[in-house]
Amino acid sequence: MTDTVIPHGRAESDAPPPIEKIGALRWARQNLFNGWLNSLLTLVAAAGLFYALPPLIEWALLDAVWVAASDEACRQATGACWAVVPQKHRPMLFGVYPYDEHWRLIVALLIYVVAICVTLVPRFFRRGIVLPLWIFALTGIGLMLWGGVFGLTYVDTSQWGGLPLTMVLFTGTVVLGMPISVLLALGRRSSLPAVKTVCVTFIESIRGVPLVTILFVSAVVFPLFLPDGVDINKLFRAMVGMAIFFACYQAEVIRGGLQAIPRGQYEAAEALGLGYWHMTRKIILPQALRICLPGIMNHIIAAFKNTSLVLIIGLFDILTATSAVLQDPLWSRFFVEAYLFVALVYFVFCFALSKYSQGLERRLSEGRRL
Amino acid sequence: MTDVSPVQTVASAASEESAIELIGVGKWYGEFQALRDINLSVRRGERVVVCGPSGSGKSTMIRCINRLEVHQRGTIIVDGVELTDNLKNIERIRSDVGMVFQSFNLFPHLTVMDNLTLAPMWVRKKPKADAEQIAMQYLERVQIPEQAFKFPGQLSGGQQQRVAIARALCMEPKIMLFDEPTSALDPEMIKEVLDVMVELAQSGMTMVVVTHEMGFAKTVADTMVFMDNAEVVEVAPPDQFFTNPTNDRTKLFLSQILSH
Numbered sequence: 001m002t003d004t005v006i007p008h009g010r011a012e013s014d015a016p017p018p019i020e021k022i023g024a025l026r027w028a029r030q031n032l033f034n035g036w037l038n039s040l041l042t043l044v045a046a047a048g049l050f051y052a053l054p055p056l057i058e059w060a061l062l063d064a065v066w067v068a069a070s071d072e073a074c075r076q077a078t079g080a081c082w083a084v085v086p087q088k089h090r091p092m093l094f095g096v097y098p099y100d101e102h103w104r105l106i107v108a109l110l111i112y113v114v115a116i117c118v119t120l121v122p123r124f125f126r127r128g129i130v131l132p133l134w135i136f137a138l139t140g141i142g143l144m145l146w147g148g149v150f151g152l153t154y155v156d157t158s159q160w161g162g163l164p165l166t167m168v169l170f171t172g173t174v175v176l177g178m179p180i181s182v183l184l185a186l187g188r189r190s191s192l193p194a195v196k197t198v199c200v201t202f203i204e205s206i207r208g209v210p211l212v213t214i215l216f217v218s219a220v221v222f223p224l225f226l227p228d229g230v231d232i233n234k235l236f237r238a239m240v241g242m243a244i245f246f247a248c249y250q251a252e253v254i255r256g257g258l259q260a261i262p263r264g265q266y267e268a269a270e271a272l273g274l275g276y277w278h279m280t281r282k283i284i285l286p287q288a289l290r291i292c293l294p295g296i297m298n299h300i301i302a303a304f305k306n307t308s309l310v311l312i313i314g315l316f317d318i319l320t321a322t323s324a325v326l327q328d329p330l331w332s333r334f335f336v337e338a339y340l341f342v343a344l345v346y347f348v349f350c351f352a353l354s355k356y357s358q359g360l361e362r363r364l365s366e367g368r369r370l
Numbered sequence: 371m372t373d374v375s376p377v378q379t380v381a382s383a384a385s386e387e388s389a390i391e392l393i394g395v396g397k398w399y400g401e402f403q404a405l406r407d408i409n410l411s412v413r414r415g416e417r418v419v420v421c422g423p424s425g426s427g428k429s430t431m432i433r434c435i436n437r438l439e440v441h442q443r444g445t446i447i448v449d450g451v452e453l454t455d456n457l458k459n460i461e462r463i464r465s466d467v468g469m470v471f472q473s474f475n476l477f478p479h480l481t482v483m484d485n486l487t488l489a490p491m492w493v494r495k496k497p498k499a500d501a502e503q504i505a506m507q508y509l510e511r512v513q514i515p516e517q518a519f520k521f522p523g524q525l526s527g528g529q530q531q532r533v534a535i536a537r538a539l540c541m542e543p544k545i546m547l548f549d550e551p552t553s554a555l556d557p558e559m560i561k562e563v564l565d566v567m568v569e570l571a572q573s574g575m576t577m578v579v580v581t582h583e584m585g586f587a588k589t590v591a592d593t594m595v596f597m598d599n600a601e602v603v604e605v606a607p608p609d610q611f612f613t614n615p616t617n618d619r620t621k622l623f624l625s626q627i628l629s630h
Binding site: 262265267273274275282286290 | 436438461462464465467468469471473475476477478488489493534537538541
């Protein structure tokens, strides 16, 4: 009890914190067998793994065919036929884009990945870097995809497909959708009745409709209202439709963040003489967006996967392109392997997004608590 | 006052002298009357301390002065400009009137330095270097220059409130409003904030302070204002106010607050 005499526990703070070592056995008892229900679940899971894992490994790895010149080798094997991926990867990844021009898509994807990686480095996140970078990247990507200049043959958007199409739709959705969502969220909280009514009506009506319907409207109904001779690209229409759908959901997430900002923050900003837009841009939005970052990321990931819905209006994203490839009777029986590969592509993108958002949350919370 | 156009100025000989003029101000929250026929005049350079029981309308009154609350009746003239719905006027008045809140209201996502330079840069359009130089000067004045690059969450309550005072001063205001600046502080931090306020008062700043710190009031106040039940009950110089208050409600309040 002599410790209590030391004022403010200063002596204790000099000592390193006690190291807590937990043995494997203790860990198992704490995490796997704490209580009868958890013990039971552990046993059931262990039994399940015991029966499922060996055949799965046999099918997926040991007996699998990795490369095959024809479908013959696959038919004789008992395991998975991964050979379908090397055999068919180009139509799967690039759809009906002209075969000899596929290198252009690879270049476009590379530009895209590099641009994203640079953007995501917090140190480079400045307007002076990000803006020119993306102007350059988008010009490069557009040049590669469309062609038509510098001796590149022109490829119409109706021939775009596979992963690049997924990428274009996803980027377009988020880049168009985010600013709209912020404006809708602000508008819904506006003190001007007209602005508020418009935003509420817009959000509620779009949220009440499935994305499939919006895509149909953009592809089929919307052109009916255009005057003769005016034609807006179908891919662009689909992209705008997805962006608006995305924005309406995102607006509600952001509104949640806005509501979490204490009144005192508005008052302090107003008392300094800041106008509405300065206050919103410098004080309110940075805090609100940080609060709802997990929700924002959630919808961005959902938007990535929603790109697969464009199949219903005849656009060939990576999933639809794969389905089309599987029409080949020689390879159609290996659809499980092909779809698993597509699933892997989706997973890699979504997992990367999710990891990045976790890192961002950690970075933003450092030393900045209220 | 040459930069104020004649339309904005309520040009009377008296208003040249007065920094703040409240004439017959009334305010209601629904059915509840928060301010009842408030008349108050604050001269340039005058230090006014407002006290009174909680719920008496002190905070509402001080918040009306920079229109964080909108009054429904009467006239408020600040620095020669009447407060109306005219947003331009309101923003101009707000940038010339500094406000310090009970709960500090620093911007938690910005460093102390960014808290201080934000309004000078975006409202006063000062270059960044100038704004930072001024900010550093005021941080030294409130005696925490070493905290410039920390975030508000890393500071103690007393330090945060001193940053809040420095933030208001960076706009180089003509008037400073304090809304119970020490009420949210631990006792040992109250003094460091009051010291800064005393120093500010001695420099000749026009100040309106809502506070229960009667020691501070005796030291700096030119005028004491006692409010109760949405009204201004008594206005008097401090020596008369504390020794010989005329109103019974003032006497009761003072006996309660000074007895402990």
